[in-house]
């Protein structure tokens with residue numbers, strides 16, 4: 001907050017800019033709540049807004065955390081758009097997606113999306129989507145679909161690309177993987 005002007009903070013709050021989360025808190029005097037800059041709750045009248053450098057200062061001023069943006073728990077907060085993105089990826093597990101579409105859905109910039117994916121899902125968004133595609137392909141194969149069809153169904157453009165991705169994810173190429181499993185069953 002030190003190097004930020006009141007205008008900049010207000011502007012970031014207006015844009016729900018998640019890149020500012022943690023750098024300052026938005027206190028709302030009329031409701032007695034403090035928010036993250038990214039909070040999607042309706043912006044209060046400007047005269048009711050006070051900015052705080054830290055959460056402790058907001059609490060010391062008698063404000064409490066917001067249920068919507070879970071400002072109390074930041075940065076250990078799973079933003080609601082993360083659930084939306086995972087749901088979208090599951091739905092599109094057979095299709096190619098790109099990061100710009102994710103940013104469009106979440107209404108958050110892609111670097112923020114990547115940061116949260118790394119934090120909560122230990123993957124980049126694209127790697128996470130690939131895992132979903134592979135898991136779906138594996139299920140198809142288990143249900144008797146042949147490898148090539150499964151690979152194609154799940155958006156892999158070549159059998160070698162599928163084989164490489166599968167091997168990386170499950171430790172064995174698909175042929176051996178399923179041979180071992182059927183052996184075990």
Ligand SMILES: [Zn+2]
Nearest residue numbers: 035039066069
């Ligand atoms: Zn809030």
